[in-house]
Amino acid sequence: MMKIAVCYNEVPPRLRKGEAADRISEAGSASEAQAVSRVLKALGHESVLVPVGADIATFISALRKEKPTLVFNLCEGFWGDSSKEMHMAALLELLDIPYTGSGPLCLGLTQDKARTKDLLARHQLPTPPYLLVEPGAPCPSSRDHNLAYPLMVKPRSEDASLGITADSIVADAAALAARVTYIHITYRQAALVEEFIDGREINAAIFGNTPAESLPLAEIEFRPGLLHPIVTYDGKWLEESSEYRQTVPVCPALLDTRTEQRIKDVALSAYQLLNCRDYARVDIRLRDGQPYILEINANPDISPDAGLTRAASAAGYSYPQVIASILTMALTRKELTHAQP
Ligand SMILES: Nc1ncnc2c1ncn2[C@@H]1O[C@H](COP(=O)(O)OP(=O)(O)O)[C@@H](O)[C@H]1O
Numbered sequence: 001m002m003k004i005a006v007c008y009n010e011v012p013p014r015l016r017k018g019e020a021a022d023r024i025s026e027a028g029s030a031s032e033a034q035a036v037s038r039v040l041k042a043l044g045h046e047s048v049l050v051p052v053g054a055d056i057a058t059f060i061s062a063l064r065k066e067k068p069t070l071v072f073n074l075c076e077g078f079w080g081d082s083s084k085e086m087h088m089a090a091l092l093e094l095l096d097i098p099y100t101g102s103g104p105l106c107l108g109l110t111q112d113k114a115r116t117k118d119l120l121a122r123h124q125l126p127t128p129p130y131l132l133v134e135p136g137a138p139c140p141s142s143r144d145h146n147l148a149y150p151l152m153v154k155p156r157s158e159d160a161s162l163g164i165t166a167d168s169i170v171a172d173a174a175a176l177a178a179r180v181t182y183i184h185i186t187y188r189q190a191a192l193v194e195e196f197i198d199g200r201e202i203n204a205a206i207f208g209n210t211p212a213e214s215l216p217l218a219e220i221e222f223r224p225g226l227l228h229p230i231v232t233y234d235g236k237w238l239e240e241s242s243e244y245r246q247t248v249p250v251c252p253a254l255l256d257t258r259t260e261q262r263i264k265d266v267a268l269s270a271y272q273l274l275n276c277r278d279y280a281r282v283d284i285r286l287r288d289g290q291p292y293i294l295e296i297n298a299n300p301d302i303s304p305d306a307g308l309t310r311a312a313s314a315a316g317y318s319y320p321q322v323i324a325s326i327l328t329m330a331l332t333r334k335e336l337t338h339a340q341p
């Protein structure tokens, strides 16, 4: 038995950027933390919830007081700012407390979809071609780029489908300029413009370290009636919306063996390239049997009903087994890195 602190971030009553509804996704981590903590207790450990609020000094003293053997790190940012997700892992390193999940460099890189794509492309891993439009910069015209319409416009560094609606797919220069401006104003960051991959959407959950394994693939099925076959914010979070009912995860995905293997190979390579640890999820779209990596989620939701849990369950792992394995992975790392000289 050991003492484990389950850390997660609280969300400010009002977000500094984005849409008001974005809070729904941000607020999910408290219930995720409670679910993980319940399992840790059932496994016989002492588990304490240590939330991160607006004041980091308060968090540090709470953690110091608890003296946990290990932190189960579920922080997805700091006080509504997802770009500070990596800072939380870095802080735990400075405090010399072992923790679950990926390290700061991996969290920082994967948060930046553009840099991640540069790395993928450099290593011949397929990802849609893209361009970035910084706030204040003019929107490039078709003469300045060779991307083929329709294009997809999204924030450079958000997750959970923030800023993704039917308007994210643009068919011409005017719609592109309008959506780029929307991203600049609402999300206060660069707009990532990439080719729209018109095809099936697959999530690859990766689990473990040496070796890492690809869990059964999941497909996000887009049911008839949906305006566009993409995971919009409403489709992901608003349970009462029609988009939600028409966006259905199916695991395992029905795929021919070759395509399935191809997807697992690129997802595993991406996981290793970005130095992901313990668990992650790679979002992929298929076109002509070729998988394109959209992004890597190095700190995905591990709630009982999350995609990663669903994939693990299709592989025969129960939720307590998932949590126990993640714990073991972090403890193994602790023994390696905290070994006596
Ligand atoms: N290039 C693209 N082609 C087709 N669909 C895309 C593309 N990029 C994003 N999407 C759609 O938008 C959703 C969210 O994009 P993603 O890059 O996964 O960001 P996040 O999940 O971090 O918000 C995807 O699940 C997919 O449905």
Ligand SMILES: [Mg+2]
Pocket (backbone or CB within 6 Å): 160, 161, 283, 295
């Ligand atoms: Mg995604």
